[in-house]
Amino acid sequence: MDDSTPTTRVDVVIVGAGPIGLCFANALSRQGVSSMLIDRQPRSAMAEPASDGREIALTRASQQILDQLDVWSRVGPAERARMRAAKVFDGQSLFAMQIAPQASLEEPLGCLVPNQVIRRAAHAALQNTSTGAGAVLWRDQQQIARFQANDGEVDIVLASGERIQTSLLVAADSRFSTTRRAMGIPAHIHQHGQQMLVCRMHHDQPHDQTAWEWFGYGQTLALLPVDTHCSSLVLTLSPAAMEQQLALSDEAFDADITRRFGGRLGAMRRIAEPHRYPLVSVYAERFIGHRQALIGDAAVGMHPVTAHGFNLGLQGLSRLAELIGEARTAGQDIASPTLLRRYQREQRLATAPLFAATLAIVGLYTDDRTPAKWLRKAVLRAGEAAWPAKRLIASHLTRSIG
Numbered sequence: 001m002d003d004s005t006p007t008t009r010v011d012v013v014i015v016g017a018g019p020i021g022l023c024f025a026n027a028l029s030r031q032g033v034s035s036m037l038i039d040r041q042p043r044s045a046m047a048e049p050a051s052d053g054r055e056i057a058l059t060r061a062s063q064q065i066l067d068q069l070d071v072w073s074r075v076g077p078a079e080r081a082r083m084r085a086a087k088v089f090d091g092q093s094l095f096a097m098q099i100a101p102q103a104s105l106e107e108p109l110g111c112l113v114p115n116q117v118i119r120r121a122a123h124a125a126l127q128n129t130s131t132g133a134g135a136v137l138w139r140d141q142q143q144i145a146r147f148q149a150n151d152g153e154v155d156i157v158l159a160s161g162e163r164i165q166t167s168l169l170v171a172a173d174s175r176f177s178t179t180r181r182a183m184g185i186p187a188h189i190h191q192h193g194q195q196m197l198v199c200r201m202h203h204d205q206p207h208d209q210t211a212w213e214w215f216g217y218g219q220t221l222a223l224l225p226v227d228t229h230c231s232s233l234v235l236t237l238s239p240a241a242m243e244q245q246l247a248l249s250d251e252a253f254d255a256d257i258t259r260r261f262g263g264r265l266g267a268m269r270r271i272a273e274p275h276r277y278p279l280v281s282v283y284a285e286r287f288i289g290h291r292q293a294l295i296g297d298a299a300v301g302m303h304p305v306t307a308h309g310f311n312l313g314l315q316g317l318s319r320l321a322e323l324i325g326e327a328r329t330a331g332q333d334i335a336s337p338t339l340l341r342r343y344q345r346e347q348r349l350a351t352a353p354l355f356a357a358t359l360a361i362v363g364l365y366t367d368d369r370t371p372a373k374w375l376r377k378a379v380l381r382a383g384e385a386a387w388p389a390k391r392l393i394a395s396h397l398t399r400s401i402g
């Protein structure tokens, strides 16, 4: 690299200022560690993100982490939807497994917050961090052109030509991470061959703050409670069926969704633009490299059906930020192989079982062959009878940190 170009020095460089990158910069700043956030998007789009239709189910542990980062206080009470219970249906059966431990509206099973609200709050929480030991620098509408990891630092050149030196390069640039690829880290990528549509619906009957997951034949449906007569629809279909669904007129779309839910919530009406996502799960073979680490979806891109992607990402970034803070306090290298290996070990232990279980659930519930149909009925009935199994699912949602 050309030595005559002026160089910016920063402790950690984070590629991707999505919710995970933003919260990681925040957690580092609190440890007195400086960082630079690089994102393709303009800063205005990060400050006031557009709706992407996602309603994020947050565990109690995630709410605590967001609270420590001063993000939770920026999510207004009206933007938090409390989930009191969850029901899982199979096919046309009226039988449902119910997941509702001692949950109540005061002690709910989980809390749903629109993704753009989390992103806006995570951006706002960084507002007073432009100077000082834990300063956060920004490079928006920008990306990395090339980098080289050396013994004591990583040399980075941005597309603008700016040169940066850092102790640690972190990829937080989505499950399709180009930085992960440039680091030479392979990933297991599962193309599920389906697409997911999300949008808010109004319904005549109240939902009693209960989430519905419905494994019908040829489709998977979910309804996430937002307001008494409003839920977020999650519909999974093949790409061809999705094309037909999106080509429907407003009236035909509403009638079709009402029919798919068997009229159980009365007439349903779309009240927001639908968003469509290809279903791809990703698990990186390694979460670290020499002076390099992956966080968020760049490390583990979960299938949304079990609603854990952001929750696991939050746990991971706090784990890594804490290790970095401890090393900084002890006057040690903040990107030593020992530190990074510990992050990798702990984060893989926390994510691998859920990732595998989610793939198994997706496989079981999207297979419409007769043996799979019998098996899932048996699983649901076993789940309904087996209180320890249900408690396990519920306790994951309601678990606190510490």
Ligand SMILES: Cc1cc2nc3c(=O)[nH]c(=O)nc-3n(C[C@H](O)[C@H](O)[C@H](O)COP(=O)(O)OP(=O)(O)OC[C@H]3O[C@@H](n4cnc5c(N)ncnc54)[C@H](O)[C@@H]3O)c2cc1C
Pocket (backbone or CB within 6 Å): 015, 016, 017, 018, 019, 020, 021, 038, 039, 040, 041, 054, 055, 056, 057, 058, 115, 142, 143, 144, 172, 173, 174, 175, 177, 178, 179, 196, 198, 277, 295, 296, 297, 298, 304, 307, 308, 309, 310, 311, 312, 313
């Ligand atoms: C329909 C749906 C529902 C979901 N529901 C839940 C849920 O209920 N609970 C839950 O925990 N999780 C849920 N998730 C998962 C959650 O949304 C993700 O885990 C989370 O958004 C990951 O955040 P991230 O910051 O890692 O990545 P992203 O949100 O993908 O952000 C990546 C950022 O990197 C930037 N970027 C990309 N490439 C580059 C580049 N080359 N250079 C610079 N910048 C770049 C992008 O502009 C973006 O700002 C859901 C996901 C979907 C699709």
